[in-house]
Amino acid sequence: MLHQVPTTTPSEIRDFSEWRRGRESYVVWVLRCDQSRAIQSKFNAAREHLKGYLLEPYPRQPHISLFVCGFLVDEGQYNDDFTQTQLDAQVQALGKANLPSFEIEIGGINSFASAPFLEIRDPEGGIPHLRGVLSRGAPEFRTAPYRPHLTLGLYADAFPSEKVLERMAAFSSEPLWWRVERVSLARYRAKEIAGELSYEYEHWLKP
Numbered sequence: 001m002l003h004q005v006p007t008t009t010p011s012e013i014r015d016f017s018e019w020r021r022g023r024e025s026y027v028v029w030v031l032r033c034d035q036s037r038a039i040q041s042k043f044n045a046a047r048e049h050l051k052g053y054l055l056e057p058y059p060r061q062p063h064i065s066l067f068v069c070g071f072l073v074d075e076g077q078y079n080d081d082f083t084q085t086q087l088d089a090q091v092q093a094l095g096k097a098n099l100p101s102f103e104i105e106i107g108g109i110n111s112f113a114s115a116p117f118l119e120i121r122d123p124e125g126g127i128p129h130l131r132g133v134l135s136r137g138a139p140e141f142r143t144a145p146y147r148p149h150l151t152l153g154l155y156a157d158a159f160p161s162e163k164v165l166e167r168m169a170a171f172s173s174e175p176l177w178w179r180v181e182r183v184s185l186a187r188y189r190a191k192e193i194a195g196e197l198s199y200e201y202e203h204w205l206k207p
Contacts, residue, residue: 090137102126
């Protein structure tokens, strides 16, 4: 978390070829927020509040990462590969689980060292239920403990954490309640580290 380090971790817009190793598509299950006007408005306001700290451009739509799959490939070779067989198993698991929709609260700004985000509170436990179902189909590729969040962008430079945290604390916004009604499989071009998401599949939860 940002309060644990002296500066933010900067990102850069380039092709991280050493990471993707020739692979083209990265996939992740998300809670899609871009069709909610209220969330889009809060997302835009928070990004404007952090103007000057964020890497631009940032065309990625607002979303809450739910379950990281990895690089979509025909045949697995690396530990961050993900196959169509695994995806099919996850889709089947979602169908069998028949989980209900649920409400979450979207709060104020917090930050990892590399990225600011809006806090998520999930009093009904819907998110861990969904993650548990998806894990039946395939293991998650993860390098840090999961924490639900709505990413606002990436940092453009190594800014003093204290200054950034002061700016965040000045952000005034009422908590926003939002009903999660579907789970979406998002894909992005691995060459574009903050590129736009395309939605490949959507599973609707019970009303």
